[in-house]
């Protein structure tokens with residue numbers, strides 16, 4: 001039944017340091033992610049989850065192995081080519097929001113669209129629309145400092161959504177939020193996967209959001225743990 005994965009990690013290993021200080025963060029990892037699913041990555045601290053997420057999105061280049069997005073190799077490319085694929089296919093959400101503090105909510109989204117070559121009038125319109133979608137329609141000109149934690153994360157989600165990513169990668173997106181806000185963020189991400197057929201990968205320690213997972217992958221000591 002399953003078609004070609006949207007994102008595929010093939011035999012990826014990642015070593016930090018060299019010689020006596022070499023440390024394997026990931027070993028021989030294979031993972032396929034399909035459109036329409038929310039995949040959660042779990043595992044103890046230091047097991048390699050963030051490293052894997054960063055490699056999936058082309059933020060880090062693996063020591064060996066390959067990553068494919070929609071059939072395109074992300075690895076063994078120039079930094080400029082990887083960056084272009086990253087912009088075209090991925091959205092990112094982080095625990096600490098990573099907003100631009102000196103820009104308004106709308107401008108935070110518009111700069112992300114500007115990077116993708118969207119012209120200013122369109123960027124303003126898309127920003128307004130995505131803010132509406134995450135329930136911040138009345139905060140367009142507000143500065144991020146004036147928002148609550150939940151609102152800041154919704155703005156970060158809106159910024160990532162605005163680029164219409166095929167894959168959303170989220171690193172502990174609910175860790176700093178109370179339950180209500182955490183569940184609201186997950187509802188937005190699940191809707192992205194289920195209603196719009198995108199893939200969502202979430203690194204999390206947060207038991208409260210586990211009901212939102214379509215699939216859970218466990219990582220230990222840099223390896224995918226096979227169930228059973």
Ligand SMILES: Nc1ncnc2c1ncn2[C@@H]1O[C@H](COP(=O)(O)OP(=O)(O)OP(=O)(O)O)[C@@H](O)[C@H]1O
Pocket residue numbers: 016017023024025043044045046047048049050051052
């Ligand atoms: N830039 C780096 N330089 C050196 N070692 C690193 C680097 N990034 C990660 N590591 C090491 O790689 C291993 C995996 O780290 P990673 O952050 O991927 O784990 P994690 O599962 O996301 O942990 P946590 O749940 O605590 O965020 C750890 O031993 C970490 O110390």
